Amino acid sequence: MTEQTKKLKIGLFGLGCVGQGFLELLPKTFSSKGEIRKICVRDIHKTRGVQFDGLTDKPEEILNNPDIDVVVELIDDADASWEIVQKALNKGKSVVSANKRMIAKHLAEIIELQQQSGLSVLYEAAVCASIPIIRNLEEYFSTDLLESLQGIINGSSNYILSQAEKQGIGISEAIHLAQKLGFAEADPCLDIEGHDAANKLCILLAHAFGHICNPESIIRIGIDKIQTEDLTWAAERDLRIKLLAKANIQPDGSVQAYCFTTFYRFGAPAIRCKR
Numbered sequence: 445m446t447e448q449t450k451k452l453k454i455g456l457f458g459l460g461c462v463g464q465g466f467l468e469l470l471p472k473t474f475s476s477k478g479e480i481r482k483i484c485v486r487d488i489h490k491t492r493g494v495q496f497d498g499l500t501d502k503p504e505e506i507l508n509n510p511d512i513d514v515v516v517e518l519i520d521d522a523d524a525s526w527e528i529v530q531k532a533l534n535k536g537k538s539v540v541s542a543n544k545r546m547i548a549k550h551l552a553e554i555i556e557l558q559q560q561s562g563l564s565v566l567y568e569a570a571v572c573a574s575i576p577i578i579r580n581l582e583e584y585f586s587t588d589l590l591e592s593l594q595g596i597i598n599g600s601s602n603y604i605l606s607q608a609e610k611q612g613i614g615i616s617e618a619i620h621l622a623q624k625l626g627f628a629e630a631d632p633c634l635d636i637e638g639h640d641a642a643n644k645l646c647i648l649l650a651h652a653f654g655h656i657c658n659p660e661s662i663i664r665i666g667i668d669k670i671q672t673e674d675l676t677w678a679a680e681r682d683l684r685i686k687l688l689a690k691a692n693i694q695p696d697g698s699v700q701a702y703c704f705t706t707f708y709r710f711g712a713p714a715i716r717c718k719r
């Protein structure tokens with residue numbers, strides 16, 4: 445087997461919604477050259493919809509395993525995720541993560557750790573992976589002087605708003621519906637208060653403008669603030685309501701970034717970059 449066709453030996457953390465999808469799709473995607481050697485979960489006794497023989501609840505079985513060269517981190521705990529990233533890099537393993545909360549919070553440290561170690565931390569899956577946006581910004585816009593960026597980047601809020609508009613129901617009822625169908629978390633605050641969008645926007649600012657910031661510094665007005673009268677007012681004027689993430693470079697070179705609920709004209713592009 446040549447170096448080019450050598451398979452990556454992967455240690456996976458997390459076997460929830462994203463982890464199971466990764467486990468099932470990896471062998472089916474013809475261009476991916478990786479095999480999962482071990483999976484670490486929180487509760488090894490949990491009943492799961494997928495079968496895997498190398499399951500463990502001990503992180504060191506991946507982190508100290510010389511037979512694993514890449515860690516794929518797909519857990520829902522941002523603090524534990526940050527521990528995993530640091531330990532994996534210290535052990536000489538590159539990391540792939542989907543944890544936007546952890547990445548937004550620790551981006552400056554992640555960049556420094558990558559420079560020190562010469563290893564990679566990749567996180568396309570953390571921000572609008574199906575578009576995709578990070579790779580586009582890096583490959584096609586890196587030589588452009590972008591002035592602004594705007595987009596709808598939180599799927600759960602967007603689903604809740606669409607259901608409220610289509611079915612003529614209030615926001616709380618639409619949240620319950622989204623939870624029932626698995627489109628919103630049991631605790632929907634991260635999505636409906638705009639934290640998730642702010643974390644994603646924080647990561648996008650780094651790739652669009654080279655600007656690193658604290659996600660807490662991004663102004664947020666989530667969809668939890670919407671009243672039934674707002675929905676009626678919008679419907680009467682053929683407007684939609686959307687949670688938009690937006691950033692502009694100011695004349696003095698500073699960056700203004702915010703995630704806010706706003707009236708929106710149907711047909712506008714989902715993501716727009718202006719140069």
Ligand SMILES: NC(=O)c1ccc[n+]([C@@H]2O[C@H](COP(=O)([O-])OP(=O)(O)OC[C@H]3O[C@@H](n4cnc5c(N)ncnc54)[C@H](OP(=O)(O)O)[C@@H]3O)[C@@H](O)[C@H]2O)c1
Pocket residue numbers: 457458459460461462463484485486487488490518519520521524542543544545569570
């Ligand atoms: N769901 C999406 O559409 C989506 C999209 C993009 C990015 N993401 C990000 O992807 C990550 C995973 O999301 P998800 O929806 O797959 O979450 P999930 O369904 O809640 O699954 C979380 C998984 O993490 C495991 N876990 C939690 N803490 C752990 C720890 N300390 N050590 C080892 N395993 C641990 C859990 O183990 P048990 O199974 O034993 O409980 C579970 O398998 C999150 O960061 C999320 O923000 C999700």
